[in-house]
Amino acid sequence: MTRRHARRARPSRPWPVVAALTAVVAVAVAALFVKLDGGFGGRHAGPATRAYVGVFAPPAPASYSGVAAFTAATGVRPGLVAYYSAWNEPFRAGFAAQAAAHHALPLVQIDPAGISLAAIARGRYDAYLRSYARSVRACGLRVVLSFGHEMNGTWYSWSYHHARPRVFVAAWRHVVTVFRAAGARNVTWLWTVNVIQKTIGVPSPARWWPGSGYVNWVGIDGYFLRPSWKFAALFGPTIKAVRALTLDPVLISETGATQAAGKAAKITNLFAGVRAYGLLGLVWFDADKHRDWRLAGPAAVSAFRRGAQTVAQVRP
Numbered sequence: 126m127t128r129r130h131a132r133r134a135r136p137s138r139p140w141p142v143v144a145a146l147t148a149v150v151a152v153a154v155a156a157l158f159v160k161l162d163g164g165f166g167g168r169h170a171g172p173a174t175r176a177y178v179g180v181f182a183p184p185a186p187a188s189y190s191g192v193a194a195f196t197a198a199t200g201v202r203p204g205l206v207a208y209y210s211a212w213n214e215p216f217r218a219g220f221a222a223q224a225a226a227h228h229a230l231p232l233v234q235i236d237p238a239g240i241s242l243a244a245i246a247r248g249r250y251d252a253y254l255r256s257y258a259r260s261v262r263a264c265g266l267r268v269v270l271s272f273g274h275e276m277n278g279t280w281y282s283w284s285y286h287h288a289r290p291r292v293f294v295a296a297w298r299h300v301v302t303v304f305r306a307a308g309a310r311n312v313t314w315l316w317t318v319n320v321i322q323k324t325i326g327v328p329s330p331a332r333w334w335p336g337s338g339y340v341n342w343v344g345i346d347g348y349f350l351r352p353s354w355k356f357a358a359l360f361g362p363t364i365k366a367v368r369a370l371t372l373d374p375v376l377i378s379e380t381g382a383t384q385a386a387g388k389a390a391k392i393t394n395l396f397a398g399v400r401a402y403g404l405l406g407l408v409w410f411d412a413d414k415h416r417d418w419r420l421a422g423p424a425a426v427s428a429f430r431r432g433a434q435t436v437a438q439v440r441p
Contacts, residue, residue: 176399176436177376177406179205179232186210186220192227195411199426201433204440205269207232207379207408212240213253216260216268225266230441232269232378232408234317237296238281242273242288246295251303258307267311267441271378272300274317275346277330290332297335317344317378320363329366342405343367344378348418349391356398364402377407381418389424396432406439 178201182191186208196202206224208217210233221231237245244250261268273283276293283293297316304312316339318330334340345367347359360377367375377399382391399407409429410418420426 175439176404177204177230177408177439178433178436179203179207179229179406179408180411181207181209181379181408182411186217189220189223189227191411192224192229195420196227199420199433200430202227202438203229204438205230205232205406205408207234209234209236212237212250216257216264218260218264221264221266221268225441228440230267230269230313232315233271234274235270235272236281237273237283240282242283242292242296246292246299248299254300254303255307258304258309261304261312262307262309265311267313269313269315269342270304271315271317271344272297274344274378275319276333277321278319278327279325285328285333293333294335297333298339301335301339313341314339315342315344315376315378316340317346318363318367320345320347320359321366330363331366331370334370337371337373340371340373343371343373343375345375346379347377348380348410348416349382349386349395352385352387352390354386354391356394356401360398360402364404374405375402376405379410380407381410381416383416383418384421388420388422389428392425392428392432396435400435406436 180192180195180203182195185191185206189206192203192206206220206227206229208220208231210217212235216233217231224231240250261270273281273293273296275281276284276290278284279286281287285293301314316333316335318333319327321327321329345360345363347363349359364375377395380395382388382395395407398404409420411420413419420429
């Protein structure tokens with residue numbers, strides 16, 4: 126504040142006091158945000174939610190045929206189409222172009238399977254990352270990228286049983302930095318975590334948070350396995366933990382339901398949860414892997430179609 130704009134200069138506050146006041150204000154704003162929203166999701170809770178309805182449908186990215194079949198079966202044209210990319214695999218620009226032609230965003234989960242996160246952070250794989258980044262930049266399309274999803278789980282080589290959270294954070298920041306240096310500004314960075322499941326040792330993802338300067342969206346993966354499971358209990362604790370870190374948009378980035386859990390009922394509950402928490406949307410895992418998550422049968426297909434109709438889809 127200059128003398129020209131103030132009648133009387135105020136003494137500056139000590140930095141610790143400023144920081145404390147800032148923290149209090151942030152907490153108060155977050156609490157008000159939650160109170161007004163009725164959940165921990167976003168600003169647009171309720172029937173008018175604009176959201177992405179997405180899908181992973183094999184054999185993506187080798188072919189768009191699975192996505193086309195999903196669209197034909199459900200009557201829902203996805204706004205996000207996902208695929209999983211092995212380390213050292215090039216960016217599939219052709220698949221991204223097909224997604225764009227169908228008015229969808231490509232969402233790529235880059236999996237560093239068997240790769241040292243520390244080596245990534247040290248720059249050992251920068252040639253690969255720069256090549257990938259140049260391909261993404263050259264495609265000229267908006268691309269959603271994630272790296273090392275479900276790192277707070279125990280089942281991947283990059284998870285916390287194999288790598289410390291601080292090493293993951295260093296690797297994540299390095300990947301983002303390399304892409305930005307290569308001019309790949311058309312990337313939306315999706316930080317993807319697993320739902321908190323303390324019974325099987327999946328903790329809060331807070332220790333893996335790379336910082337708001339390195340993340341645009343947050344993804345949460347979770348599946349309905351039992352009839353008693355509901356959206357609030359399955360996703361709510363993780364959404365709350367994420368909201369303590371950031372107010373970035375939250376996407377249910379990988380989800381499904383078993384037939385034993387009551388697939389049609391869970392789909393209805395899933396869309397209701399996305400609306401109630403004001404989330405960015407959801408990505409259905411339409412594959413037979415470990416369990417059969419595919420939409421099958423008129424009840425499940427009808428529930429998915431009705432659910433998609435309750436949100437106004439975002440289009441790129």
